[in-house]
Amino acid sequence: MLIPSSLRLRARIARSLIGVLAALAAAPVIAQPVVRSEAANFRISTVASGLETPWSLAFLPDGNMLVTERPGRLRVVTPDGKLSAPIRNVPRVHAAGQGGLLDVVIGPDFARDRLIWLSFAQPTQKGARTAVARARLDESALSLQDVEVVFAQRDDPEGRNHWGSRLVFDRDGNLFVTLGDRYSHRDSAQDVGSHLGKIVRIRPDGGIPPDNPFVGKTGALPEIWSFGHRNVQGAALHPVTGKLWANEHGPQGGDEVNVVRAGANYGWPVITYGKEYVTGFSIGEGTQRADVVPPVRYWVPSIAPSGMTFYTGDAFPKWKGNLFVGALRGQLLVRIELDGEKFVREERLLTELGSRIRDVRQGPDGKLYLLDETEGRILRLDPG
Structure with missing residues (x-):
């Protein structure tokens, strides 16, 4: 039986369309448009999605990433974006307001001992407090072993906000822990007998380094490194000097980037550029x-700074030495040029995303990785 030419034509068209669709399905994803910045153009790639309120990112030696989710989950994320099931034996957290499972860092000898440290809002009978746990990561079993709380604030007031919680190891292997003022207890930030509104420095097992500035001083807690902070949610070591740098939230303005010095007072709530939320009046004595x-x-006004890092990689040569700060309320990434410890200028990036940037890390490939809290994504900046 002969097939009419019109039917043969339709069949050829159908086969052609199927071939085109198959080719499109097999084709690589079209590269994202180039984002043009003042010092280096880049593209934004989505590494992983499906996270719930991600807070912190840490790279493992095998190329995988550890990511915390504020409701209380810790996951392994592969370089191609696959999320593991939640890791077992994570400490119970007070997941309310800004509290929950917060920072994660791997130890200086992780390749040998597999130790990680987690900061979290720890529930207590009275309320909750910022605490730090040390644990051994069994990546293959997706489990934490030998979990031990090595530090917890003395103060455990009620409330949902200002937990601080960034963790940074110094070059001597000691651990900096940032502690918020818990919002309603801001006057305690000036009291060195309280943990509220402080940055503390402890040994990895929770012991006190003997060269801490308040060791042996009457009425002072020996683990305190600096005081007068409001809510430090970004911290990093300077790659040249080894000094701790930190950023903190101010109220209605007065967000700060500081070089954190031993025993120093950073002013809150007596000296600040911030204003009262309701009245708009000045706070304290001045600036x-x-x-x-x-x-x-x-x-x-405030941008609500969060995670930050100094850039030292080769993917963006013109960014070397710049400080990158993620912003929550500002929904952007700030690139800061410095002259030593002096601010020179800043550039505001990613304003078109409309996302709260919770963490900023440099990957082993020399690229910048960001946690997009709004969309639950890990983003990567690739050279453009």
Whole structure:
């Protein structure tokens, strides 16, 4: 039986369409448009999605990533974006307001001992407090072993906000822990007998380094490194000097970037550029005082700074030495140029995303990785 030419034509068209669709399905994803910045153009790639309120990112030696989710989950994420099931034996957290499972860092000898440290809002009978746990990671079993709380704030007030919680190892192997003022207890930030509004420095097992600035001083907690902080949610070591740098939230302005010095007072709530939320009135005595360390950079109005890192990679040569700060309320990434410890200028990036940037890390490939809290994604900046 002969097939009419019109039917043969339709069959050929159908086969052609199937071939085109198959080719499109097999084709690589079209590269994202180039984002043009002042120092280096880049593209934004989505590494992984499906996370719930991601808070912190840490790279493992095998190329995988550890990611915390604030409701209380810790996951392994592969370089191609696959999410593991939640890791077992994570400490129970107070997942309310800004609290939950927060920072994660791997130890200096992780390749040998597999130790990691987690910061979290720890529930207590009275309320909750910022705490730090050490554990051994069994990546193949997706489990934590030998979990031990090595530090917990003395203060455990009620409330949902200002937990601090960034963790940074110094070059001597000691651990910096940032502690918020818990919002309603801001006056305690000036009291060195309280953990609220402080940065502390402990040994990995929770012991006290003997060269801490308040060791042996009456009425002071020996683990305190600096005081007068509001809510430090970003911290990193300077790659050249080894000094701790940190950023913190101010109220209605007064966000700060600081070089954190031993025993120093950073002013909150007595010296600040911030204003009261309801009245808009000034807070404290003013913006400067001789015994208070001034910020390297401050923002008015507030951008709500979070995770940050110094860039040292080769993927973006013109970014070397720049400080990158993620912003929550500002929904952007700030690139800061420095001259030593002096602010030179800043560039605001990713404003078109409309996402709260919770963490910023440099990957082993020399690229920048970001946690997009709004969409639950890990983003990567690739050279453009």
